[in-house]
Amino acid sequence: MWEQIRxxxxxxxxxxxxxxxxxxxxxxxxxxxxxxxxxxVAGAVLAIVIWAVLWMTTISAGDKVLLGIAGARELPAGxxxxxxxxVEEMTIAAGLDQTPRIYLIDDPSPNAxxxxxxxxxxxxxxxxxxxxxxxxxxxxxxIAHEIGHIKNRDVALMTTAGIxxxxxxxxxxxxxxxxxxxxxxxxxxxxxxxxxxxxxxVLLLIxxxxxxxxxxxxxxxxxxYLADASGxxxxxxxxxxxxxxxxxxxxxxxxxxxxxVTAPMYIVRPLRQGEKLGVRGSWFxxxxxxxxxxxxxRAMGGGAGYADYERACQRVxxxxxxxxxxxxxxxxxxxxxxxxxxxxxxxxxxxxxxxQGAPRGKTAVEEQARAAHPPSAPRRLRDASNAFLQAxxxxxxxxxxxxxxxxxxxxxxxKLRNCPRCASPL
Amino acid sequence: MIWIPIILGxxxxxxxxxxxxxxxxxxxxxxxxxxxxxxxxxxHDLIPNLVATVQGAxxxxxxxxxxxxxxxxxxxxxxGAGPTGAAAVGLAETALSSALGGFFAVMENYPDLKTGQxxxxxxxxxxxxxxxxAFARQAFNDAVALYxxxxxxxxxxxxxxxxxxxxxxxxxxxxxxxxxxxx
Numbered sequence: 001m002w003e004q005i006r007x008x009x010x011x012x013x014x015x016x017x018x019x020x021x022x023x024x025x026x027x028x029x030x031x032x033x034x035x036x037x038x039x040x041v042a043g044a045v046l047a048i049v050i051w052a053v054l055w056m057t058t059i060s061a062g063d064k065v066l067l068g069i070a071g072a073r074e075l076p077a078g079x080x081x082x083x084x085x086x087v088e089e090m091t092i093a094a095g096l097d098q099t100p101r102i103y104l105i106d107d108p109s110p111n112a113x114x115x116x117x118x119x120x121x122x123x124x125x126x127x128x129x130x131x132x133x134x135x136x137x138x139x140x141x142x143i144a145h146e147i148g149h150i151k152n153r154d155v156a157l158m159t160t161a162g163i164x165x166x167x168x169x170x171x172x173x174x175x176x177x178x179x180x181x182x183x184x185x186x187x188x189x190x191x192x193x194x195x196x197x198x199x200x201x202v203l204l205l206i207x208x209x210x211x212x213x214x215x216x217x218x219x220x221x222x223x224x225y226l227a228d229a230s231g232x233x234x235x236x237x238x239x240x241x242x243x244x245x246x247x248x249x250x251x252x253x254x255x256x257x258x259x260x261v262t263a264p265m266y267i268v269r270p271l272r273q274g275e276k277l278g279v280r281g282s283w284f285x286x287x288x289x290x291x292x293x294x295x296x297x298r299a300m301g302g303g304a305g306y307a308d309y310e311r312a313c314q315r316v317x318x319x320x321x322x323x324x325x326x327x328x329x330x331x332x333x334x335x336x337x338x339x340x341x342x343x344x345x346x347x348x349x350x351x352x353x354x355x356q357g358a359p360r361g362k363t364a365v366e367e368q369a370r371a372a373h374p375p376s377a378p379r380r381l382r383d384a385s386n387a388f389l390q391a392x393x394x395x396x397x398x399x400x401x402x403x404x405x406x407x408x409x410x411x412x413x414x415k416l417r418n419c420p421r422c423a424s425p426l
Numbered sequence: 427m428i429w430i431p432i433i434l435g436x437x438x439x440x441x442x443x444x445x446x447x448x449x450x451x452x453x454x455x456x457x458x459x460x461x462x463x464x465x466x467x468x469x470h471d472l473i474p475n476l477v478a479t480v481q482g483a484x485x486x487x488x489x490x491x492x493x494x495x496x497x498x499x500x501x502x503x504x505x506g507a508g509p510t511g512a513a514a515v516g517l518a519e520t521a522l523s524s525a526l527g528g529f530f531a532v533m534e535n536y537p538d539l540k541t542g543q544x545x546x547x548x549x550x551x552x553x554x555x556x557x558x559x560a561f562a563r564q565a566f567n568d569a570v571a572l573y574x575x576x577x578x579x580x581x582x583x584x585x586x587x588x589x590x591x592x593x594x595x596x597x598x599x600x601x602x603x604x605x606x607x608x609x
Contacts, residue, residue: 085554092461093561095454095569136553236564 012157015219019164019212023047026168026208030175033201040201051167058163070113072103072125080104083131086140087124090147093234100124100150110134110248114146117156124150133251134244141231141241148230154223165209165216172209221288228293229309236304242297249290292316399426444582448589451573455592458566459509462595465558466505466519472548472555473498476529479544483536490525490532497525509570512593519559519597559597567594 024044031043075084084102091099096119103125105111110130116122124146134142149155179202232238287293299312397406399419406419418425473494480486501518504511533540570592577586 082550082554085550085557089554089557089561092465092558093565095458095461095565234561 029201029204137240138244144231148227454569497522
């Protein structure tokens with residue numbers, strides 16, 4: 001199983017390289033479209049500068065922003081021994097050198113995520129809602145999935161890919177906006193060749209963010225399948241994770257953290273107010289549909305290895321997911337446990353079919369509509385500044401009358417009585 | 427004739443890669459064993475606490491306790507020898523597991539012990555320790571399987587002289603049927 005990290009590096013490097021090429025091409029296209037073919041090189045350099053700035057911001061902010069967004073606190077020593085034990089057990093099963101730090105999120109919505117670019121800095125965060133809902137075997141399945149992300153280096157991969165995607169989107173949006181106001185090279189020039197280059201540039205600028213997003217999301221979904229497969233293999237008990245996903249999918253409350261940036265690391269995609277988990281897949285989804293994931297785990301037919309997962313995946317979805325090199329690292333059959341390992345209270349399994357399926361067509365349409373219109377640049381800026389405010393301890397209050405959101409600094413000790421905007425009592 | 431040094435060079439390169447692969451998998455086996463060592467010690471350290479929970483009880487069968495303590499002493503003497511001692515460790519730990527199985531069977535007759543504060547506090551630790559051993563064994567055996575396959579298949583078999591075959595670790599679990607204290 002240790003071989004799989006190496007295999008994954010090759011594939012990750014490939015996707016990240018394509019994203020990098022797209023970024024440079026988009027930069028060159030921006031230059032050509034805005035200032036003529038001679039500016040293509042300058043545009044490419046600008047693209048790399050944008051990427052470097054984003055990269056440095058992310059590295060210096062580290063996990064604090066992510067944890068701040070989620071409102072997580074580190075689990076104090078001696079508290080919740082079962083959670084700590086489960087994390088340590090899965091660390092052993094995965095063969096990691098170091099136990100990830102454990103964070104708790106006070107949120108009734110059941111979810112969990114992994115973070116940390118290197119296994120040595122890794123952490124696992126779970127919501128209190130998750131802990132209250134799952135038995136030991138199911139919790140083990142969820143933690144195994146998250147440890148799978150850490151073992152497969154998904155955090156580093158998705159961060160790198162996410163930064164590239166961000167740079168491409170910013171580049172595309174800014175140039176298109178600037179051309180809208182200032183006019184492109186084409187409208188100011190009479191050079192025919194230059195015109196053609198500028199036109200190609202504009203086309204590339206429109207296409208690059210879309211292609212980059214599709215690459216990014218398909219990569220994310222692939223990593224989810226692989227983390228599920230790892231979860232099954234580490235626990236030797238696919239039913240634990242399947243049953244956990246079923247419970248999580250059945251509840252699926254909207255969650256406080258809805259940032260698209262952090263979504264790929266959660267076990268299921270965090271939901272917005274009034275939204276349900278989609279039944280059908282989408283090209284622009286970070287996660288495969290939850291029902292499909294459950295179906296694959298339950299179709300593993302008494303096996304718990306990557307080969308069993310790959311077969312089940314073929315049967316359920318018609319395509320493989322695990323990757324040839326990962327499969328080759330498995331030299332013998334890996335049978336599943338007939339039952340979970342000893343849990344303190346025994347495994348009280350959720351009855352099959354307890355999931356309430358979301359209304360089919362509507363959700364998928366909504367999901368696609370939202371995916372087709374990613375949040376605008378000012379919206380993203382506000383999301384980011386909110387994240388920083390929350391990371392530095394600001395609390396949020398919403399006025400029931402005018403829906404104004406008031407961000408209260410931690411230094412303010414007095415309680416707010418009236419809305420500063422419409423003066424109605426809070 | 428320029429081909430001869432090129433072919434030789436490629437052959438040497440392949441051999442280097444194969445050798446390094448063998449070394450890496452062998453180290454994984456060693457690491458896996460180190461983890462098992464840690465978890466077995468954890469198991470051995472828990473047993474005195476377990477015995478202490480029944481010490482106060484009148485007429486708890488002394489023979490059961492002696493069997494557990496003796497099996498523990500035996501098992502403690504076995505660890506520390508590295509992966510070459512896998513077979514001996516497996517036997518000793520299986521004996522300890524079966525002694526513990528007898529201990530829990532007797533404990534069924536003492537409901538107030540089973541639901542006592544001391545035992546309840548131990549229970550999650552016991553369950554987790556058994557899980558840790560199972561998972562460490564699983565990771566170790568995976569590493570052994572990969573290592574053995576590497577050294578026995580071509581071209582690894584050509585240079586596997588310094589890489590002895592490793593045995594799997596087998597422990598029969600019996601604490602799986604841990605008494606259910608929630609009843």
